[in-house]
Amino acid sequence: MTVERDWLERSADQIEAVLSRHKADGVVLGGVVAPRFVQFHVRPHPSVRIQRIIALAEEIALALGCASVRIARSGGVVHIEMPRSLEAPxxxxxxxxxxxxxxxxxxxxxxxxxxxxxxxxxxxxxxxxxxxxxxxxxxxxxxxxxxxxxxxxxxxxxxxxxxxxxxxxxxxxxxxxxxxxxxxxxxxxxxxxxxxxxxxxxxxxxxxxxxxxxxxxxxxxxxxxxxxxxxxxxxxxxxxxxxxxxxxxxxxxxxxxxxxxxxxxxxxxxxxxxxxxxxxxxxxxxxxxxxxxxxxxxxxxxxxxxxxxxxxxxxxxxxxxxxxxxxxxxxxxxxxxxxxxxxxxxxx
The missing domain is CATH 3.40.50.300 (P-loop containing nucleotide triphosphate hydrolases)
Structure with missing residues (x-):
């Protein structure tokens, strides 16, 4: 499965929109397309607590149309990952x-x-x-x-x-x-x-x-x-x-x-x-x-x-x-x- 750029950009916009609606503003800086998931890199506003973004996992998953997302922090960036099907082991x-x-x-x-x-x-x-x-x-x-x-x-x-x-x-x-x-x-x-x-x-x-x-x-x-x-x-x-x-x-x-x-x-x-x-x-x-x-x-x-x-x-x-x-x-x-x-x- 090839992940199209316009889909990635729409998904990034949806993530930012969910964060904004819940007053947990952040900007999607980019991401990674891996064999089992697509990962978006989000830089939250300095006033936003990480736990606030983690608490929005269900809302973000709903916006992206997937069963669940995984949210974890690395340095000053929050990673939001959504699953994709594995084509081959x-x-x-x-x-x-x-x-x-x-x-x-x-x-x-x-x-x-x-x-x-x-x-x-x-x-x-x-x-x-x-x-x-x-x-x-x-x-x-x-x-x-x-x-x-x-x-x-x-x-x-x-x-x-x-x-x-x-x-x-x-x-x-x-x-x-x-x-x-x-x-x-x-x-x-x-x-x-x-x-x-x-x-x-x-x-x-x-x-x-x-x-x-x-x-x-x-x-x-x-x-x-x-x-x-x-x-x-x-x-x-x-x-x-x-x-x-x-x-x-x-x-x-x-x-x-x-x-x-x-x-x-x-x-x-x-x-x-x-x-x-x-x-x-x-x-x-x-x-x-x-x-x-x-x-x-x-x-x-x-x-x-x-x-x-x-x-x-x-x-x-x-x-x-x-x-x-x-x-x-x-x-x-x-x-x-x-x-x-x-x-x-x-x-x-």
Whole structure:
């Protein structure tokens, strides 16, 4: 679908008209047309409070003829986003081929940000360390976790990368079980998961004693809340310990949850997951808990891979790359990276 300039200009006029009628004057400075949304950049009048504009979300959506809009502030500009239908998924394998040698070691490919540039995340970077992926059913959180793990496996040999898969439901990570990087297949039983986490803690202690951090070890947990509930205090203690001390030993957590509550994301867990990947959630409270920032607008995301990257208090909207289950099962070993590649944005 091509978005016509005259439609964009009419929509900008409608936004300004709604703001003016409700004495929340602002000027549309421009915007961005992304795969999943159209974003208008509004500079509010100095006397207008941001919350006043946020409160007009329903009126703006009505004027634009869409189900809802997402409103968030960035610097001195307010972003008003309306959804558009996704023409086709962002294919991980095609994205990896395009990037080629631009992908550094131990770097995950997330997808494409609103400008169309690839978005990469280097796990060993000091500002990354561990990843928390949150979102309700249909948000695409398990698919994003598979994308992250598959992209790491594609670009890193098994002797440089090891993966532990913990999946209480046994479905989300099943297509990756055969990868040569994976240790012990998919662990679905709660007690077996706790035992494996204990083994990882002992490995962390051994690495600390010997002063080593290789190979990189990624512990992926689907349905974190379920594991904490069934695994009890032991599961919580081992995960917290890995989150606190794992980085120096080259151990990183990638955890998914569809229940981003204050109880789950609090204390040590909150402090040690500085990077959040937040998909669609049900309420503003869940959006706040999941993202760690107020008014992220995650409750307005469109689902199906529509995500926010939250790092250092800033958010980046992106469309997650997608890899089908049959494609996952066809992966056998790291593919040889091409000679050519476009530049992507790196989170370091």
């Amino acid at each position: 962002v294919r991980l394998l095609r994205l990896v081929e395009t990037l080629g040698r631009e992908i550094p070691p131990h770097t995950a490919v997330l997808g494409v940000e609103e400008t169309g540039r690839p978005l990469l995340l280097r796990l060993p970077a000091p500002d990354v360390v561990h990843l928390l992926i949150a979102g309700m059913t249909g948000s695409g959180k398990s698919a994003l976790a598979r994308t992250i793990l598959a992209s790491l496996a594609l670009c890193n040999a098994p002797e440089r990368l090891r993966i532990v898969l913990i999946d209480p439901k046994g479905r989300g990570f099943a297509p990756l079980a055969h990868l040569p990087h994976v240790e012990g297949g998919v662990i679905a039983d709660a007690q077996a998961a706790v035992n494996r986490l204990r083994v990882v803690v002992r490995e962390m202690e051994r690495r600390d004693e010997e002063g080593i951090s290789a190979p990189l070890l990624v512990v992926a947990i689907d349905e974190l809340a379920d594991l904490l509930q069934t695994g009890g205090k032991t599961a919580e203690a081992t995960i917290t310990r890995l989150a606190q001390r794992g980085r120096e030993a080259g151990i990183h957590l990638v955890a998914c949850t569809q229940k981003p509550t204050a109880q789950l994301i609090g204390g040590a867990m909150k402090a040690n997951f500085p990077v959040r990947l937040v998909g669609a959630v049900a309420t503003r409270d869940e959006a706040r808990y999941a993202s760690g920032v107020p008014d992220s607008g995650a409750e307005k995301l469109g689902g199906r891979g529509d995500f926010l990257l939250v790092a250092k208090g800033e958010t980046t909207r992106f469309q997650a790359a997608w890899i089908g289950e049959s494609e996952c099962r066809a992966l056998n070993a790291p593919r040889r990276q091409g000679e050519k590649g476009g530049a992507g944005r790196h989170q370091t």
